[in-house]
Amino acid sequence: MDVTAADDYFHPRPEDPFWNEASWFSFMAPERDMSGFVYIYHRPNIGYTVAGVAAWDPTGSENYDCLLYDWGEPHKLESGSQMFSFATTNGFAVELLEPLRR
Numbered sequence: 371m372d373v374t375a376a377d378d379y380f381h382p383r384p385e386d387p388f389w390n391e392a393s394w395f396s397f398m399a400p401e402r403d404m405s406g407f408v409y410i411y412h413r414p415n416i417g418y419t420v421a422g423v424a425a426w427d428p429t430g431s432e433n434y435d436c437l438l439y440d441w442g443e444p445h446k447l448e449s450g451s452q453m454f455s456f457a458t459t460n461g462f463a464v465e466l467l468e469p470l471r472r
């Protein structure tokens with residue numbers, strides 16, 4: 371099965387309220403000995419999104435003492451939102467500029 375531009379948008383979904391679409395991106399800055407992730411999941415049948423970021427280095431090992439942990443709170447999924455075009459009330463935002471590219 372090939373990945374297409376349609377995969378950057380919500381897929382047809384079943385009636386199950388707990389059905390979700392998710393995406394995870396990791397990053398690292400080796401010169402700072404830092405790693406992190408951006409993790410998103412939407413539950414459009416219920417109307418919420420969980421999205422955020424975490425970053426850590428050797429100074430911390432748990433979400434309470436890492437460099438940054440702003441992930442895990444549910445936010446209302448606004449009407450018209452898409453998999454990679456949405457914003458949350460904590461200021462996290464994603465904008466799809468060009469499917470499969472940016």
